[in-house]
Amino acid sequence: MKVFGKEIGTNIKIPPFIDNFLGNLLPNKNTDTEELVTIPSANISDEEKAFELSLALPGLDKDDVTIEIQGNYIIISAHKEQSHEEKHKNWVRTEFVSNSFYRAFELPPNADPEKIQAKMKNGRLDIRVGKATNAAKKNKIIKVE
Numbered sequence: 001m002k003v004f005g006k007e008i009g010t011n012i013k014i015p016p017f018i019d020n021f022l023g024n025l026l027p028n029k030n031t032d033t034e035e036l037v038t039i040p041s042a043n044i045s046d047e048e049k050a051f052e053l054s055l056a057l058p059g060l061d062k063d064d065v066t067i068e069i070q071g072n073y074i075i076i077s078a079h080k081e082q083s084h085e086e087k088h089k090n091w092v093r094t095e096f097v098s099n100s101f102y103r104a105f106e107l108p109p110n111a112d113p114e115k116i117q118a119k120m121k122n123g124r125l126d127i128r129v130g131k132a133t134n135a136a137k138k139n140k141i142i143k144v145e
Contacts, residue, residue, distance in 0.1 A: 040101055051111060051129040055103075058123040065125060067142035069113045074129070074142075077102035118144045 043054045055076065057065065065078045083096035107113070107129065115130025125144070 039103060042103065042105075044105075050115070050131055051108065053105065053127040053129065055125045055127075056123065057120070057125050060120075060123065062120040062144040065120065065144050067116075067118055067127065067144060069107075069116070069140040069142070071139070072107050073104045074107055074116070074127070075102060075104045076125070076127075113140055116140075116142050118142050120144050 040055045040057055042056075043052075045052045053074075057078065060078050060080055064080045065076065068075045068077075077100070079098075079100040081096065081098045083094065085095075086093045110131050112130045112132035115128075115132065117128045119126050127142075
């Protein structure tokens, strides 16, 4: 039986740049302690003039998020710590949570690192990466608005 012109049971290969653009994890080099590391959901679309990337980041503020360009990669990370202390006459209870995540996406060859915009609203991070014919890749930090 064939589906989309391919025999069922055979591997359908995705071009490497699409597979890489959909996300790679990098080791967390910022800390050597154990933390809860989550991987946020991401939507990626290839529009006429730009690539659009959206991540669901509930509970995070724009100040918690860091976006960096390192070579051919856009790296999105965040770290947030919360604590709660409850004091009573004979006891004190303190609870804390430390959450972090990081995702790295390989930029397609026609992405222009100089044309990147990021906005965060209601727990959703939207990144727009403009397209260019001769994109020069260099390290850069993106400000989230």
